[in-house]
Amino acid sequence: MDKYYYLIAQLPELTFGEEPDISKNSFLEEAGKWLSFSDLKNLREAELDNLREPHENGMLKRYFDFEQSLRSELAEYRRSRGGEKKEHRSRLVLSADLLEGNPLEVEKKLFFLRWQMIEDIAAGHVFSREAVFAYFLRLQILCRMSEFNKEKGKEEFNKLIEVKDEQIR
Numbered sequence: 001m002d003k004y005y006y007l008i009a010q011l012p013e014l015t016f017g018e019e020p021d022i023s024k025n026s027f028l029e030e031a032g033k034w035l036s037f038s039d040l041k042n043l044r045e046a047e048l049d050n051l052r053e054p055h056e057n058g059m060l061k062r063y064f065d066f067e068q069s070l071r072s073e074l075a076e077y078r079r080s081r082g083g084e085k086k087e088h089r090s091r092l093v094l095s096a097d098l099l100e101g102n103p104l105e106v107e108k109k110l111f112f113l114r115w116q117m118i119e120d121i122a123a124g125h126v127f128s129r130e131a132v133f134a135y136f137l138r139l140q141i142l143c144r145m146s147e148f149n150k151e152k153g154k155e156e157f158n159k160l161i162e163v164k165d166e167q168i169r
Contacts, residue, residue, distance in 0.1 A: 005127040007034040011135060016115050017108075020142040027139055031132065039129055046133055048114075048140045059130040062121045063137065070094075070113070104148060111141050 007030065012021040022030075032040055042057055051064055073094050098109050115138060122134035 003034045004129060004132055007031060008127050008131055008135065014135065014138050014142060016112060016138075016142070017145070018142070019146045020139055022139065024136075024139060024143050027136065031136075035132070039132070043133060043136055046136055048137060048144070057129065057133060059121050059125065059133055063118060066117050066121075067114070070110075074110075107148075108145065111145060115141055 010030070011027070014020055028040075028044065031043055035043065042060070045052055046060055048067075051067055077094060077099065098113065099106055101109070118134050118137050118141075122130055125131045125134065
């Protein structure tokens, strides 16, 4: 328990929508000083973009189940918008309001939904292994959001258009 306390006590606070004061790699490096080999291995596998079903950590299992349900429901919603189905009924919390807006706005709303779920699951776990895992998941959300860059996005979009334009000629 003490090792989690010392690790968590020195970490900077994470606030949704703000760029984190710690990188993912710096966090993992610091966590490596305090966590057991097993905990560190499980932590490294807790990747938001490539989440595998965890076996040892109940908090990660609950988040994994939520993420799988969310992705499944998003896929179902997108199929319904593509004409395969006429109607979509939400099983989770997907609402018209959540899915309205440009792709960036929707992505941010989905990240906030994930953030809230992580906070709900981690409630009551202040200086524990679960708190470390929750911190890492929230950190990944903030790191991903900080990568959103309008100029870089325009640059990538223009490259794609150039390639398509060349292929058409």
